[in-house]
Amino acid sequence: MTSVDFVDAIALAKHRQNFEETEHTRAYREMLAAVRGFQNAVVQANPSPEQLEQMTTSLQQMQAMLEAQALPEVERWYGRGGGRDGKLQLVTPQLIFEEVEDDRIHAHTTAGEFYIGMNGAMHGGIVATIFDALLGRMAAGTQGRVCRTAYLTTEYKAITPLNQRLDLVAKVESVERRKRFVTGQLWHGDTLCATADALFIEMLPGQQ
Numbered sequence: 001m002t003s004v005d006f007v008d009a010i011a012l013a014k015h016r017q018n019f020e021e022t023e024h025t026r027a028y029r030e031m032l033a034a035v036r037g038f039q040n041a042v043v044q045a046n047p048s049p050e051q052l053e054q055m056t057t058s059l060q061q062m063q064a065m066l067e068a069q070a071l072p073e074v075e076r077w078y079g080r081g082g083g084r085d086g087k088l089q090l091v092t093p094q095l096i097f098e099e100v101e102d103d104r105i106h107a108h109t110t111a112g113e114f115y116i117g118m119n120g121a122m123h124g125g126i127v128a129t130i131f132d133a134l135l136g137r138m139a140a141g142t143q144g145r146v147c148r149t150a151y152l153t154t155e156y157k158a159i160t161p162l163n164q165r166l167d168l169v170a171k172v173e174s175v176e177r178r179k180r181f182v183t184g185q186l187w188h189g190d191t192l193c194a195t196a197d198a199l200f201i202e203m204l205p206g207q208q
């Protein structure tokens with residue numbers, strides 16, 4: 001099974017909740033942190049032809065090592081976890097969850113150079129992706145409800161800087177049947193950089 005196949009979303013999420021942080025998965029988290037460091041470095045440098053050849057060969061070797069161990073989605077560590085240090089993932093900068101209540105979350109993050117849009121500003125798609133991850137966790141709440149994003153609207157109010165602490169706030173505004181209306185704010189110090197409002201729908205058995 002690859003990520004193009006799917007199983008029941010609720011069954012998959014339940015299975016993935018039984019995730020024990022071990023020394024082995026901590027080492028995996030460290031490897032992902034190293035990948036983040038590499039991503040940040042790769043966007044900043046124009047390496048020499050010799051360096052490029054050397055790095056391309058090394059990367060191809062590492063890729064082959066990983067491909068030889070590829071697993072179906074249900075067995076992978078990637079995308080799991082979810083304690084204070086958030087999920088094992090690379091799609092957003094690492095989110096650190098400080099307070100997680102059933103209707104409110106406080107978190108923070110620092111985005112490296114990899115997430116640049118232009119002229120020192122974070123890419124707008126990354127701002128929206130951070131909100132999807134944050135508000136998805138908000139919709140899941142402390143009980144781990146399985147929800148999907150129906151819509152997510154982001155307003156960009158000020159440049160979101162890189163390499164600086166950003167504070168994130170999420171709130172559940174209302175709940176109607178399977179619908180959870182949630183909002184989020186992204187702050188740099190006293191500056192409100194972006195806001196989001198989103199609708200998450202709780203999954204039914206049999207849905208993807």
Ligand SMILES: CCCCCCCC(=O)SCCNC(=O)CCNC(=O)[C@H](O)C(C)(C)COP(=O)(O)OP(=O)(O)OC[C@H]1O[C@@H](n2cnc3c(N)ncnc32)[C@H](O)[C@@H]1OP(=O)(O)O
Nearest residue numbers: 009012013132136146147148149150151177178179199201
């Ligand atoms: C395994 C889980 C991982 C969690 C991932 C975390 C977040 C993600 O990034 S998910 C990925 C991005 N999102 C998606 O791919 C979702 C794609 N969309 C879908 O799958 C479906 O449209 C889905 C599941 C959201 C809703 O479909 P369905 O379950 O059939 O709900 P449906 O009966 O149409 O609607 C339920 C209610 O929501 C409302 N609703 C649904 N979509 C919208 C919308 N876009 N705007 C407003 N209201 C909506 C309906 O009107 C209905 O309201 P009411 O209860 O008042 O009648």
